Amino acid sequence: MPKEARPSTGEQAKQHALTQLRQAILQGDMAPAQRLVENELAEQFDVTRASIRAALIDLAAEGLVERIRNRGSRVRVVTVEEAVAITECRMVLEGLCAAKAAVAASDEQLTELTDLGRAMTKAVADGEPVTYSELNSELHHKVREFSGQQTAVALLERLNAQLVRHRFQLALRPGRPQQSLSQHLAMIETITARDPQAAEAAVRAHLTSVIAALRD
Amino acid sequence: MPKEARPSTGEQAKQHALTQLRQAILQGDMAPAQRLVENELAEQFDVTRASIRAALIDLAAEGLVERIRNRGSRVRVVTVEEAVAITECRMVLEGLCAAKAAVAASDEQLTELTDLGRAMTKAVADGEPVTYSELNSELHHKVREFSGQQTAVALLERLNAQLVRHRFQLALRPGRPQQSLSQHLAMIETITARDPQAAEAAVRAHLTSVIAALRD
DNA sequence: CCAAACAAGATTGTCAACAATTTCGTCCGC
DNA sequence: GCGGACGAAATTGTTGACAATCTTGTTTGG
Numbered sequence: 389m390p391k392e393a394r395p396s397t398g399e400q401a402k403q404h405a406l407t408q409l410r411q412a413i414l415q416g417d418m419a420p421a422q423r424l425v426e427n428e429l430a431e432q433f434d435v436t437r438a439s440i441r442a443a444l445i446d447l448a449a450e451g452l453v454e455r456i457r458n459r460g461s462r463v464r465v466v467t468v469e470e471a472v473a474i475t476e477c478r479m480v481l482e483g484l485c486a487a488k489a490a491v492a493a494s495d496e497q498l499t500e501l502t503d504l505g506r507a508m509t510k511a512v513a514d515g516e517p518v519t520y521s522e523l524n525s526e527l528h529h530k531v532r533e534f535s536g537q538q539t540a541v542a543l544l545e546r547l548n549a550q551l552v553r554h555r556f557q558l559a560l561r562p563g564r565p566q567q568s569l570s571q572h573l574a575m576i577e578t579i580t581a582r583d584p585q586a587a588e589a590a591v592r593a594h595l596t597s598v599i600a601a602l603r604d
Numbered sequence: 605m606p607k608e609a610r611p612s613t614g615e616q617a618k619q620h621a622l623t624q625l626r627q628a629i630l631q632g633d634m635a636p637a638q639r640l641v642e643n644e645l646a647e648q649f650d651v652t653r654a655s656i657r658a659a660l661i662d663l664a665a666e667g668l669v670e671r672i673r674n675r676g677s678r679v680r681v682v683t684v685e686e687a688v689a690i691t692e693c694r695m696v697l698e699g700l701c702a703a704k705a706a707v708a709a710s711d712e713q714l715t716e717l718t719d720l721g722r723a724m725t726k727a728v729a730d731g732e733p734v735t736y737s738e739l740n741s742e743l744h745h746k747v748r749e750f751s752g753q754q755t756a757v758a759l760l761e762r763l764n765a766q767l768v769r770h771r772f773q774l775a776l777r778p779g780r781p782q783q784s785l786s787q788h789l790a791m792i793e794t795i796t797a798r799d800p801q802a803a804e805a806a807v808r809a810h811l812t813s814v815i816a817a818l819r820d
Numbered sequence: 821c822c823a824a825a826c827a828a829g830a831t832t833g834t835c836a837a838c839a840a841t842t843t844c845g846t847c848c849g850c
Numbered sequence: 851g852c853g854g855a856c857g858a859a860a861t862t863g864t865t866g867a868c869a870a871t872c873t874t875g876t877t878t879g880g
Binding site (some may be wrong): 821822824825826829830831832833834835836837838839840841842843846848850 | 851852853854855856857858859860861862863864865866867868869870871872873874875876877878879880
Binding site for chain 4 (some may be wrong): 426427437459
């Protein structure tokens with residue numbers, strides 16, 4: 389059994405580096421458009437440069453970083469226009485997932501959704517935007533999970549990863565939670581009612597509102 | 605100026621290898637589930653193993669090949685279920701593109717579509733399924749292009765790459781062209797009428813029919 | 821005769837040094 | 851004082867060799 393405390397060297401160092409780096413970017417530890425120097429990252433995460441390199445290539449494929457030949461890597465900045473385009477894709481794909489979930493989810497899973505709806509209502513009433521934002525993510529995640537649509541889920545995860553900054557910014561806007569709560573509850577209602585078309589429409593209405601908010 | 609006749613060594617050898625390999629897979633030169641040995645491919649394409657390796661990693665990110673640790677790469681086989689799931693995603697994303705295209709396309713571009721529709725009608729009347737299949741791809745491609753939705757287009761290209769085998773199989777089925785022609789013409793009509801909702805509905809109807817056909 | 825262990829071959833994963841390219845500071849000529 | 855060119859430092863890209871791992875064929879004991 390190899391010592392796991394210091395995964396500096398190769399076995400799954402790449403995976404380690406990739407996970408660390410991805411989370412660092414998603415949490416905003418790296419400033420937008422910041423240069424990512426391979427040597428620095430290698431020393432920082434205590435892995436070899438090759439591992440960092442492989443991780444950066446993977447992240448570039450995910451759209452989280454941008455690589456320019458002989459010029460290095462930067463964290464990719466998503467313009468508002470791109471964020472809108474991405475959210476439009478999210479809209480149709482999550483609509484598909486919701487419609488599927490309305491048909492495929494089990495009764496226990498539908499109960500989870502109604503519980504989540506109550507928790508979200510409470511979070512808004514108590515004026516806790518952070519909690520609400522977390523529950524929001526959980527709701528979207530559960531809908532995707534219940535749909536059983538692996539392909540769409542994979543695509544959505546990639547798309548969402550590129551939006552963390554804009555999303556975060558949006559969640560803290562005053563008055564926004566109240567505005568989106570009713571839309572979220574409508575999503576839950578239509579899915580638990582096992583009405584695919586209504587569920588898709590509800591998701592679309594919600595994300596159309598998100599797009600409008602994104603545009604300021 | 606370096607000699608371009610023998611791009612064996614590294615500069616853009618990776619790109620060369622990647623393109624070659626991708627086309628080989630898409631054209632079906634590689635049997636499904638065939639093992640892809642890095643050394644063999646390196647010799648076959650006359651590039652270094654590192655280039656082949658990088659190309660395989662990229663193709664894995666595209667979903668065209670499957671990589672298992674210490675066990676090599678294989679061309680990924682898409683089951684019918686997966687093909688259906690992928691086509692469902694295509695359905696909503698192409699629906700989005702069609703709706704966008706109905707609004708964003710220029711008048712010249714709409715003319716291209718009507719011309720394409722006439723050509724498709726003629727191909728069916730003349731009983732040329734191969735020509736029809738090519739025009740079919742061209743139509744879908746143009747709709748995506750005219751939408752201006754870069755994100756959706758990128759996702760769709762990835763999805764379509766995984767379906768070539770099933771698509772090919774489907775196009776040669778007797779009676780299928782006649783069946784899909786009217787749906788394609790409906791797509792063209794609704795887009796040229798600049799009616800986003802009808803265009804999306806037409807695309808969905810078409811791909812719903814494709815899904816049904818996929819299931820045999 | 822069969823099963824399990826073993827060994828040889830093949831294949832992929834990793835690493836460290838080297839080469840190519842870009843960037844930035846400096847110097848020279850005008 | 852200013853523009854362009856040269857050169858050094860920094861950074862990425864590539865190569866070849868080595869190590870780890872898996873597969874396959876053979877042998878040995880029951």
